Amino acid sequence: MNQKTNSIIEDTQIQRPPAGGQRFAFVQSCWHREIVDQGREAFLSEMERRGVDAGRIDLFEVPGAFELPLHAKLLARTGRYSAIVACGFVVNGGIYRHEFVAEAVINGLMTVQLEMEVPVISAVLTPRDFHDHEEHRKFFHEHFRVKGTEAAAACVDTTGGVHIIRELAKAA
Numbered sequence: 001m002n003q004k005t006n007s008i009i010e011d012t013q014i015q016r017p018p019a020g021g022q023r024f025a026f027v028q029s030c031w032h033r034e035i036v037d038q039g040r041e042a043f044l045s046e047m048e049r050r051g052v053d054a055g056r057i058d059l060f061e062v063p064g065a066f067e068l069p070l071h072a073k074l075l076a077r078t079g080r081y082s083a084i085v086a087c088g089f090v091v092n093g094g095i096y097r098h099e100f101v102a103e104a105v106i107n108g109l110m111t112v113q114l115e116m117e118v119p120v121i122s123a124v125l126t127p128r129d130f131h132d133h134e135e136h137r138k139f140f141h142e143h144f145r146v147k148g149t150e151a152a153a154a155c156v157d158t159t160g161g162v163h164i165i166r167e168l169a170k171a172a
Helices: 033-049 065-077 097-116 134-171
Strands: 024-029 057-062 083-089 120-125
Touching: 024 033, 024 065, 033 057, 033 083, 033 134, 057 065, 065 083, 065 097, 065 120, 083 097, 083 134, 097 120, 120 134
Parallel strands: 024 057, 024 083, 083 120
Antiparallel strands: none
16 A cells, blocks of 8 residues: 555646645544644644644634534635644543444544545544553553644645646646
8 A cells, every 4th residue: 555656646737836825724622632632733833844834724622523524514615724634532431422423523524525625634533442541641642643743744735636636627
């Protein structure tokens, strides 16, 4: 899966727009805020490193991960954002509800992306095992930093690719 592929996107003369000129939305859930905040902070740091001014990123909060897809859809509908990042933590607290919520959130985010044609980047973690003790808090605290950085890279890369594809479609 880590193979280099040639694509029409790479061969085109159409240039990717600079990421610094686009607007992005970052929506995070507040459940386990001290952990999820790490994703936001890492995302903002990486976007800055990639040349995106913090003033081009709007931050939103929702109570829990279940609310992320609706908020993402409403933001996409505004037409203001090149991409939307959803960041949340769906933990298994030993109840069956975890699997239903995790599936609904991830499927909901994908549906928004496909229906609205705006990239929706998921930084939603849905671990099967999370226990509220120091070892797991520390692990997921660091893991959200990784996911935030990855989400920023995905934003910049995906929006550039989407721009090229839209320009190719216009030219066809």
